[in-house]
Amino acid sequence: MAYKTFVTLMLLSLLASSALVQAPGAAPTAAPTKSPASPTPSPTKAATPPTASAQAPTVAPPVSAPTTSPPASSPSKVTAAAPTGLAPTSSPPAPLGPSAGVSAGEAAVSEGGGLKLFVFGDSYADTGNFEAVKRPGNPFNYPLGMTWPGKPAGRPSDGYVLTDILALFLNTSAPPTYSLWEKNSSAAESELKNGMNFAFGGSGALTTWENVTLSVQLRQFKQLVESMVFTPSDLQDSVAVLSSVGNDWGYFFAINNRSVVGGEDYMKKVRTSILEFLEELSEMGIKKVLTNLVITSNISVLDNHNKLLKEEIDAFAKRDCMKMVVLDYDNLLDAAKAMYDQEKGNTDDDCCRLLPQYVSNYTMFCGDKDESGNKVYTLCQDPAQYFHFSRGHLSHDGWKKMNTVFLESKILDPLRS
Known part of the structure; x- marks a missing residue:
């Protein structure tokens, strides 16, 4: 089965429930001018060596290609180039080493003392915010984190997520989560030298299943800057990450009865929100940013969105x-x-x-149990044999393979300059 087709089918099954669980009849919210937006997740696809592309699954149900949608025309899957960064999680990942797709020399390339990572977006980048806010009494359970660090660590994976890979690439450490700062600022204080992670699983540029939109995350960030938790010089020596892989489309598709009608206009609002977010970062003094195009899932609306988004980001960066x-x-x-x-x-x-x-229950995750204490999932014997761990999120070894692609394509190199 083609990888993109697999992802599409998986997303469809996930979407079924969120439309019921979250805002059944509501219409999608438009992007506010410089006000909250929300990150989202999304699965992956497979087939040719690098250019650039990024997608992030979230804890919320993904998107899938409707049978009514026209076949996707392959977008110009070209990436644009200028650095920016991602931030890892509150606990630094163990070194990857050559077997993980990082040579000893490459693993230690970044020498940036004082480099801070400011991470925004969805579950591809979230290292604990969703867990702390949405499930405080029922945090992620084993087998999440089973490969690294050996226990649940706020990530929808058995180990690394994108933030961990980027932190390793930049030879820095993962920043604390915003939820940790809110809960216990003194506990997070020693890690502020690494920046902060505001990413929230299930969110998007606009309102999705979660209301922690990009605008909300930006507002949280600005409050910390205004209170001098982070200074202008901190922002100049930083890399920002914006992971927005597919929750906006997934939400629109779900509440729009799985129809693509109106999708072009909706995704235009998503692009507007993303560009406004990037402009705000620039005005604050951040000049390196890593972001991504959405996974298209054979949907022509998303192909067109990616093409236009890339063009607009290129023009903005210039x-x-x-x-x-x-x-x-x-x-x-x-x-x-x-x-x-x-x-x-x-x-x-x-x-x-x-x-x-x-499968179609948005509130259930790998590691959960039902009211009788029975597991609601089955687990493989060896996660290293699987590219995906659960619900569109890559496995620890899947992310290590992505790291190999990053290194071979040199797509992230501008972030080191």
């Missing part, structure tokens, strides 16, 4: 003298998945799979 890296997840994930399958065989399934009766 005008504001920004270093921008735009990940094209369609191409990058295809390349990583193809390598993975060549080494391990077909790995279309998730390692941690919800039981059939829970």
Whole structure:
């Protein structure tokens, strides 16, 4: 089965419930001018070596290609180039080493004392905000975190997420989450030298299943800057990450009865929100940014969105003298998945799979139990044999393979300059 097709089917099943659980009849919210927006997640695809692309799944149900949608015309999956960064999580990841797709020399390339990562977006980048806010009494459970660090660590994976890989690439440490700062600022204080992670699983540029939109995350960031938790010099020596992989489209598709009608106008609002967000970062003094295109899932509306978004970001970066890296997840994930399958065989399934009766339940996750204490999932014997861990999120080894693609394509190199 083609990788993109697999992702599409998986997303469709996930979307079924969120439309019921979250705002059944509400219409999608338009992007406010410089007010809250929200991150989102999304699965991956497979097939050719790098250009640039990025997508992020979230804890909320992903998107899928409707049978009524026209076949996607392949967008120009080209990335644009100028640096920016991602921030890892509150606990620094263990060194990858050559076996993880990082050579000893490359793993230590970044020498930036004082580099801070300011991370925004969805579950591809979230390292604990969703867990702390949405499930305080029922945090993520084992087997999440089973590969690294050996226990749940706020990530929808058995180990790394994108933020961890980027922190390793930049030879820095993961910043604390905003939720940790809110809960116990003294506990987070020692890690502020690494920046802060505001990303929230399930969010998007506009309001989705979660209301922690990009505007909300930006407002949280500005409050810390205004109170001098972070200074202007901190922002100048930083990399910002904006992970917005697909929650906006997933939400629109769900509340629009799985119809693509109106999708072009809606995604235009998403682009407007993203560009306003980037302009705000630039005005604050941040000049390096890593962001991504959405996973298209064979939907022509998303192909067109990616094309226009790339053009608009390129023009913005040139005008504001920004270093921008735009990940094209369609191409990058295809390349990583193809390598993975060549080494391990077909790995279309998730390692941690919800039981059939829970697949369309937005509130259930890998590691959860029902009211009787029974597991709502089945678990594979070896996560390293699977590219995905659960619900469109990559496994620890899946992210390590993505790291190999990043290194071979040199797509992230501008972030080191």
